[in-house]
Amino acid sequence: MTLVRLVRHGRAEAGWDAHVDPDLDEFGWDQARALAVRLAPLGPLDVLTSPLQRCVSTAEPLCVAWGTEAEVTDAVAEIPSPEGVPQSERVAWLRAAMTGTWADLGPRYTSFRNGVVDRVRRCERDTIVFSHFVAINAVIGACLDDDRLVIRSLDNTSVTTVEVVDGVLRLVEGGVEADTLIR
Secondary structure: OEEEEEEEOOOEOOOOOOOOOOOEOHHHHHHHHHHHHHHHHHOOOEEEEOOOHHHHHHHHHHHHHHOOOOEEOHHHOOOOOOOOOOHHHHHHHHHHHOOOEHHHHOHHHHHHHHHHHHHHHOOOOOEEEEEOHHHHHHHHHHHHOOOEOOOOOEOOOOEEEEEEEOOEEEEEEOOOEOOOOOO
């Protein structure tokens, strides 16, 4: 059995409509440092992170505490925008998409979901994964056989724990929820 803890990144300094790859704001950095204190006794463990700066930065204090480096992988990155949708329209598209299912979005997005889920299934040792709201919900959906994009309104730096046994995912504990602003 492998335990995978999926961490939603800390609060970003800007939304998608203002910056394609924002870092953490000061509160987000405080969240990342507090998370490192909370998770440090578990490891060192393997660490995976989305390549987006808010995830890399959220992972940094924990990696420093453990004296390790995170493996950066696109497999746990943010859900991509549709082809041709300008950055200024991303938030509106994402808010609308989050009310539906992966099937509603079509093959490009079910492929994205499957890629996230498959990467988590391939974890052979206990691992911390720093990722995003929708990507973590994709894993939760796989655990629960639920096709919705949003199952839990995960707060920044919430930790969702799943168990992997012979490639089968089981939700152990859902992350803390909040009225999350998708910006």
